[in-house]
Amino acid sequence: MRLLVAEDEPRMAELLRRGLREEGYSVDVTAGGTDALWLGKEVDYDAIVLDVMLPGLDGLEVCRQLRQHDRWTPVIMLTARTGVADRVRGLDAGADDYLAKPFSLWSCRHGCAH
Secondary structure (H helix, E strand, O other), X not given: OEEEEEOXXXXXXXXXXXXXXXXXXXXXXXXXXXXXXXXXHHOOXXXXXXXXOOOOOOHHHHHHHHHHOXXXXXXXXXXXXXXXXHHHHHHHOOOOXXXXXXXXXHHHHOOOOO
């Protein structure tokens, strides 16, 4: 499976890249919304992890534009914003799920039920 991770914080991006690769995924990483949108439109990913607060286009706008271009790759929004209104905005933008920071890669490996 090929994944795109759009995360502008270098340590978080590396953590995600490393953890997902250890699980056997092929991972592309970008730090900006404009690049995430371009990659999301040009490459057939199996899933996309989008940080909400990206430079250039934010993750919500990237997701909206992907959906407007009929790109229906599953999108998980990744953000420190945990309010209900923030989750609703992400889902309204077309995201399939919403993961709040901080999170544990270990718990996600076992069903994200923690």
